[in-house]
Amino acid sequence: xxxxxxxRGLALGRAIGSSSSRLQLxxxxxxxxxxxxxxxxxxxxxxxxxxxxxxxxxPLPLIHLPxxxxxxxxxxxxxxxxTFSAFSSSVDEVEVAKFAAIADTWWDSDGPFKPLHSMNPxxxxxxxxxxxxxxxxxxxxAKPLEGLKIVDVGCGGGILSEPLARMGAVxxxxxxxEKNIKIANLHAELDPVTSSIEYRCATAEKxxxxxxxxxxxxxLEVIEHxxxxxxxxxxxxxxxxxxxxxxxxxxxxxxRSYAVTIVAAEYILGWLPKGxxxxxxxxxxxxLVLIMQRAxxxxxxxxxxxxxxxxxxxxxxxxxxxNYVACGIKRNP
Amino acid sequence: MRSSVGSHLTNxxxxxxxxxxxxxxxxxxxxxxxxxxxxxxxxxTDQGEKFERTSKAEPYDIAIVGGxxxxxxxxxxxxxxxxxxxxxxxxxxxxxxxxxxxxxxxSEIPDPRVSxxxxxxISFFRDIxxxxxxxxxxxAYFDKMQVWDYTGLGYTRYNARDVGxxxxxxxxxxKVLHYSLLSSFQSGAELQWxxxxxxxxxxxxxxxxxxxxxxxxxLEDSPSGRFVKLDLSDGNTLHARLVVGADGSKSNVRxxxxxxxTQRSYSQSAIICTVEHAVENDCAWQRFLPSxxxxxxxxxxxxxxxxxSMRPEEASAHKxxxxxxxxxxxxxxxxxxxxxxxxxxxxxxYVERISSFTSWWGPSSSAAEPFRAPPRVTAVASERMVxxxxxMHAHDYVTRRVALVGDAAHTxxxxxxxxxxxxxxxxxxxxxxxxxxxxxxxxxxxxxxLKRYEKERKAGNATMMAILDGFQKAxxxxxxxxxxxxxxxxxxxxxIPPLKRNIISYASGxxxxxxxx
Numbered sequence: 132x133x134x135x136x137x138x139r140g141l142a143l144g145r146a147i148g149s150s151s152s153r154l155q156l157x158x159x160x161x162x163x164x165x166x167x168x169x170x171x172x173x174x175x176x177x178x179x180x181x182x183x184x185x186x187x188x189x190p191l192p193l194i195h196l197p198x199x200x201x202x203x204x205x206x207x208x209x210x211x212x213x214t215f216s217a218f219s220s221s222v223d224e225v226e227v228a229k230f231a232a233i234a235d236t237w238w239d240s241d242g243p244f245k246p247l248h249s250m251n252p253x254x255x256x257x258x259x260x261x262x263x264x265x266x267x268x269x270x271x272x273a274k275p276l277e278g279l280k281i282v283d284v285g286c287g288g289g290i291l292s293e294p295l296a297r298m299g300a301v302x303x304x305x306x307x308x309e310k311n312i313k314i315a316n317l318h319a320e321l322d323p324v325t326s327s328i329e330y331r332c333a334t335a336e337k338x339x340x341x342x343x344x345x346x347x348x349x350x351l352e353v354i355e356h357x358x359x360x361x362x363x364x365x366x367x368x369x370x371x372x373x374x375x376x377x378x379x380x381x382x383x384x385x386x387r388s389y390a391v392t393i394v395a396a397e398y399i400l401g402w403l404p405k406g407x408x409x410x411x412x413x414x415x416x417x418x419l420v421l422i423m424q425r426a427x428x429x430x431x432x433x434x435x436x437x438x439x440x441x442x443x444x445x446x447x448x449x450x451x452x453x454n455y456v457a458c459g460i461k462r463n464p
Numbered sequence: 465m466r467s468s469v470g471s472h473l474t475n476x477x478x479x480x481x482x483x484x485x486x487x488x489x490x491x492x493x494x495x496x497x498x499x500x501x502x503x504x505x506x507x508x509t510d511q512g513e514k515f516e517r518t519s520k521a522e523p524y525d526i527a528i529v530g531g532x533x534x535x536x537x538x539x540x541x542x543x544x545x546x547x548x549x550x551x552x553x554x555x556x557x558x559x560x561x562x563x564x565x566x567x568x569x570x571s572e573i574p575d576p577r578v579s580x581x582x583x584x585x586i587s588f589f590r591d592i593x594x595x596x597x598x599x600x601x602x603x604a605y606f607d608k609m610q611v612w613d614y615t616g617l618g619y620t621r622y623n624a625r626d627v628g629x630x631x632x633x634x635x636x637x638x639k640v641l642h643y644s645l646l647s648s649f650q651s652g653a654e655l656q657w658x659x660x661x662x663x664x665x666x667x668x669x670x671x672x673x674x675x676x677x678x679x680x681x682x683l684e685d686s687p688s689g690r691f692v693k694l695d696l697s698d699g700n701t702l703h704a705r706l707v708v709g710a711d712g713s714k715s716n717v718r719x720x721x722x723x724x725x726t727q728r729s730y731s732q733s734a735i736i737c738t739v740e741h742a743v744e745n746d747c748a749w750q751r752f753l754p755s756x757x758x759x760x761x762x763x764x765x766x767x768x769x770x771x772x773s774m775r776p777e778e779a780s781a782h783k784x785x786x787x788x789x790x791x792x793x794x795x796x797x798x799x800x801x802x803x804x805x806x807x808x809x810x811x812x813x814y815v816e817r818i819s820s821f822t823s824w825w826g827p828s829s830s831a832a833e834p835f836r837a838p839p840r841v842t843a844v845a846s847e848r849m850v851x852x853x854x855x856m857h858a859h860d861y862v863t864r865r866v867a868l869v870g871d872a873a874h875t876x877x878x879x880x881x882x883x884x885x886x887x888x889x890x891x892x893x894x895x896x897x898x899x900x901x902x903x904x905x906x907x908x909x910x911x912x913x914l915k916r917y918e919k920e921r922k923a924g925n926a927t928m929m930a931i932l933d934g935f936q937k938a939x940x941x942x943x944x945x946x947x948x949x950x951x952x953x954x955x956x957x958x959x960i961p962p963l964k965r966n967i968i969s970y971a972s973g974x975x976x977x978x979x980x981x
Contacts, residue, residue, distance in 0.1 A: 240912065248912070255904035271546050273902050294905025321690035322705075322907070323522060 222307045222334055223358040230287070233404065234310035237288025238318055246402050247290055247352065253436055253445040254351060254456065255294050258378055261432055261458040262347055265376045274299030282345040282370055284335050285353030289315035293325045295349075303345070304330045305338060336362070339369035346372060351380040351456070354419075355412045361422050368426035371461040377428050380436075380456035384413035388453045416451050428459040523691045524554040525908055526898075527704035529664050530711030531557030533579075533638065534870030534887040536645035538708060540592040541895035543652035547902045548895065553657040554702055556664055556694070557711075561642065563661065568643045573845045574602060574763045576736040577638040580748070580881035584973025585888045586634060589644070593652065597644035598636055604764040605631040606748050610836065611954070613752035613939060615947045616804035618954030621833045626961065627968050632748070633881070635761045635769065662696035667707065667720040669865055692865045692909070706908040707866045708894065713856060715872035721863050729854035730936065732756050733779040734878055735772050738763065738846035739794065741839045749838040750879070751798055752939040757879045758797045760838055767845060770794055771878055779850045787844045798838045806835050806954075853877055855933055857926060861890075861918040865909030869894055874925050877936050885973055886925050893920050924976050931978060 236242035240249075263270040266279065277299035283292045286304030288311055296302045296319075306312050312332045319325040331338075335350070348371045350363075357363045364379070371377050382388050389410045396402045414422075420430050435451035438444075526542070528535045539555060542548040555562065581589070589595040609632055612619035624632045649655075669692050691703040709717025718725065732755075745762040756773030763769050772794070774782070782790060796802070856875040861868045870887030897917040898908060906913050938950060957964055969975040 252900075252904045252906065259904060273547050273550050293907070297902075297905035297907070 223356065226356040226358075227308055229404075229407065231308050231310050234288070234308060234314055237290065237311065237314050243402075243404050243407075244288070244290070246396065247287075249443070250436060250438075250445045250454070251290055251294070253447060254291070254380065255298075257434055257447055257456055257458075258295075258349065259298065261378065262376055265431075265458070265460065266346070276300035279347055280345045281347045281349060282338070282343075284348060284350040284367060284370075285356075286315060286330065287311050289319055289325075289328065289330070291349065291351060292328050292330075293319060293322075296325045296328050300347075302328045303343075304328055305333045305335070306330075307332070307334050335366035335370060339366045343370060344372045345370055345375065347376040347378065349378045351378070352382075354379055354381045354414055355408065360412075360414060361425060364422045364428070365426040368423075368428050368461055371428075373461055373463050375461045376458060377423070377461060378456065378458045379419065379423070380454065381419065382408065382413045382454055383452055384410065384415050385452050388413060391453050416455060416457070419457055423457070423459050427462050429462050430457050430459040432458045522552075523703035523705055524658075525551040525704070526706045526708060527554040527556060527692070527694055527702065528708045528710055529556045529694075529717050530709065530715075530870075530872070531555045531559060531562045531659075532710060532712065532870075533641050533645060533884060534891050535708070535710030536642065536649055537588070537592065537594075537888055538710060538869060538891035538895055539655070539657070540594060540645055540649045540652060541588075541892055542898070543649060543655035544592050545895060545899045547899040549652075549654045551655065551898075551902070553655060554660060554704060555657060556660045556662065556696065558661045558663055558697075560661070562646065562659055568601070568639075570601060574738050574765075574767050574769065575637045575639055576738050576769060576846050576849055578635050578761065578763060578769045579638055579641060579884045580633045580635050580761060581641070581888075582633050582882075582885045582971065582973040583629065583631065585885045588888055588892050592645075592648060594644045594648035597647045598634075598640060601640040601644070602637065602764050603640065604635045604762045606633060606635065606746055606762050607631045608747035609750070610747060610838075611750045611752075612806050612835070613950060613954075614754060614803035615951065616806045617947060617951030618958070619806040619835045620954050620957040620964075621835070622964065622968055623833070624968075627965050627972075629972075632968065632972065635748075635763050637763070660696055660698075660700060660702070662698040662700065664694060664711075664716050664720070665697045666695045667717065668693040669707075669721055669863070705865065706898075706914075709866065709868045709872040710870050710891075711872055713854075713871045713875045715868065717866060718858060718868055718872050721866040723858050723860055723863060723866070723868065725856055725858040727854060727856040729852060730773075730877060731775065732773045732853045732877075733776040733850050734853055735770075735774070735779045735782050735848055735850045737770050737790070737844055737848040739768050739770055739791065739841040740843045740845045741766050741768060742842055743839055745839050747836075747838075749798065751838075753797060753802055754940075754942050757939065758794070759879070759881075760794075760798060761881075768839075768841075770841075772797065773853060773877070773879070776850075776852065783848045783850050790844050790848070791841045794841045794844075799840070805837065855929065857929060861922055862911065862914035864911050867894060867914050867917060873921075874929060876929050876932050879936060880932055880971060882928055882932065882971070886928060889973065890917075890921050890925075893917055927977065 233243050237244055259275060260270060262268070262279070263275050268275045268277075275298060276295065279300045281295055281300045281302050283289075283295065283302060283304040286292045286306050287308075289304055292302045292304040292315065304312075304315060306315070309332045312330045315328075315330045319328045319330070348367050350367055354360050354363060367377055367379070382392055392403075392408050393410055397405045397407060416433060423430055433451060434447050434456055435449060436445050436454040436456065437448045437450050438453075439446065528539055531539075535555070535557070539553060542551060542553065586595060589598065607624035607630065609622040610619060611622075622632060624630055670690055691705055692707050694702050694704060694707065696702070707717060707721075709715050709721070711717055739760075744766055745760070745768045748762065749760040751758055753774075755775055755778065758770065758772040761769045761771070772779075772782070782793060785793065799805070854875060855877065858868055858873045861873050869890040871883070873890065874886060876883045876886070894917045897913060897920070900916075901908060901910070901913040938946065957967055966975070966979065970978045
């Protein structure tokens with residue numbers, strides 16, 4: 132009970148509440164992985180009561196989105212990011228709106244995406260070593276990912292897709308926000324090496340429905356923004372060929388991650404706009420492994436990213452208490 | 465992979481013959497204004513298509529402006545690193561020696577332009593495969609060094625055995641260093657490069673505006689709108705992702721990239737010449753005179769190199785002096801004149817007696833070594849050259865898509881022989897940073913990547929420059945208390961082994977910071 136009180140106290144810091152329950156773990160009887168059985172139930176209870184109203188000084192513009200209507204199609208059949216009504220999707224419209232608002236600043240390395248830019252080399256070195264190990268490539272050459280088909284799910288402005296293309300991969304980038312795809316296309320066209328990247332405004336579910344498969348599926352810092360993480364992860368698994376690699380990175384749900392990514396990054400240092408992250412939607416490593424297992428992905432490697440405030444540099448470590456990444460192999464179900 | 469890169473580059477600038485053999489041959493030098501004679505390029509040219517020089521050219525990964533020692537060392541370092549050896553490189557320098565057309569002529573008398581390379585630089589040269597070429601030419605290792613001043617109050621003798629090494633450095637003519645780097649580069653593996661024998665006339669660096677606003681203002685007249693555009697004096701235009709300015713102290717690249725620098729000229733010029741001795745010289749000698757230091761460096765074959773800093777009018781006077789007079793002046797400066805020889809007697813003997821108690825400080829064979837007079841100069845063997853001395857440091861070594869290495873970023877007083885070694889350190893560090901960037905697919909001109917190079921080099925370079933400047937100032941003043949202070953410093957360095965070891969390893973480039981390393 133004290134636990135619930137603590138969690139409710141922490142909820143006072145939230146700017147925008149999310150209304151739907153996120154992890155459908157109550158139905159699962161295989162909770163052996165969780166050390167505290169009451170934790171997910173407490174979380175469910177808390178979330179269902181925590182529709183906090185928007186504070187008056189929200190910096191994000193309030194975009195009034197029409198609710199997704201199951202029966203109507205709006206706009207063009209393909210490109211409209213808000214009408215994924217024909218198929219179930221894990222897209223959360225509020226999250227989409229958040230990112231659409233700051234899409235112009237993707238490639239501004241001092242803007243709201245500065246933490247992603249500064250974390251990028253570290254993420255890439257993990258991906259490079261994991262994929263080289265998985266596909267038996269030589270990590271000591273300039274283009275170790277030559278010929279691999281990779282999909283970057285939630286590519287945003289292409290921060291990850293472009294380096295992957297430079298490393299020789301055939302990259303497809305998908306994102307739910309149309310504006311992001313436009314920005315990514317414009318930026319990639321500027322350099323002949325990256326102009327081969329194919330960007331599409333689509334979701335993982337849509338790509339999976341189209342039976343597209345890739346050697347590696349990479350989705351970094353996305354799963355904490357979707358409304359149905361388990362379904363999203365299943366779609367990621369569907370996108371991978373058998374024995375393909377899936378790399379997911381996200382933020383752990385710990386007291387430390389709250390202090391660092393919400394209090395410090397959003398409120399104190401102002402690195403990210405307030406409301407970028409919801410602590411309740413962070414995923415712990417155990418939950419992530421479980422979700423991935425349900426999607427027939429067996430997790431092979433996991434590592435944490437730590438930030439050293441003195442040197443301003445990110446590095447890989449065993450500490451997964453804030454940012455972490457997991458790499459798994461798609462098994463035949 | 466090779467063929468795809470090759471066909472990509474077929475559409476390169478003008479007759480931009482890039483080596484697609486990846487072997488020893490390079491295609492050719494890009495002639496100004498004409499399709500150059502490279503049959504292989506013409507075979508692969510998109511049949512019949514005449515590519516224009518200026519538009520839609522595949523950008524080079526790196527354009528090195530300046531093919532001198534530091535520029536070529538950087539190119540060699542790129543070609544030896546497995547990550548960077550597949551990059552495309554353009555070298556812009558109108559020095560005909562870079563055309564690889566003439567073989568090296570060993571001259572009887574050593575050229576007066578020499579450099580002292582530190583052990584750290586020697587190991588860098590070994591890594592890039594250039595040291596073996598140096599060993600085939602004239603070079604002079606030295607393992608002893610003696611420093612004193614005109615007051616005769618103190619001296620310091622350094623010996624390589626103090627730090628357990630074989631040599632303190634090696635004196636090599638600049639043209640030998642350059643030729644070795646060129647040989648190593650040419651025989652190096654797979655780097656695709658083109659030489660542009662021209663000067664840089666202008667450079668346009670893209671401004672850091674956000675993507676969408678740039679599109680809206682329609683600045684994109686070519687796909688390479690995001691790269692640096694270099695216009696050369698012979699009419700060629702090329703684009704590059706990263707421009708490396710290795711073009712010396714009056715760097716065009718630094719000016720065109722609007723990188724500010726602080727410059728102060730010492731009111732001194734250095735006169736250099738090669739002199740002959742009757743005996744072999746195996747020690748480096750430096751004496752600080754009131755008007756400036758004079759250094760005598762062994763070059764091999766009983767020749768030595770003299771670097772004498774003095775006031776500009778005196779320098780021109782010495783330049784036009786008669787050969788014998790100049791030899792006498794040098795001997796006076798090194799030994800006879802200006803003041804007495806430091807006496808080694810009292811303190812040296814005392815130290816020898818207590819050395820059994822102080823042996824815990826570690827070995828120091830040179831603490832007990834007495835002062836020796838430098839070998840006399842018998843004749844001046846070469847022409848004399850005079851050049852002005854100044855101190856320059858760029859505030860920033862990098863900006864978007866531009867990086868400076870070597871003298872373009874910093875120039876120092878020659879009194880400790882560190883200038884070109886700092887430049888080689890820059891080249892090595894930049895090559896390493898670029899390799900790290902390539903390993904994670906970073907865009908080479910990205911500022912965050914280049915800032916890592918700056919962070920690694922700038923602070924260390926600035927510290928070394930401050931120390932050298934301090935020395936220059938300390939020895940320029942003739943005042944009683946300061947003279948005694950300097951004498952105390954000499955004694956300290958001579959008789960305190962840990963301090964001596966520290967000084968040696970800092971000057972050898974084995975230690976990044978002067979203290980507490």
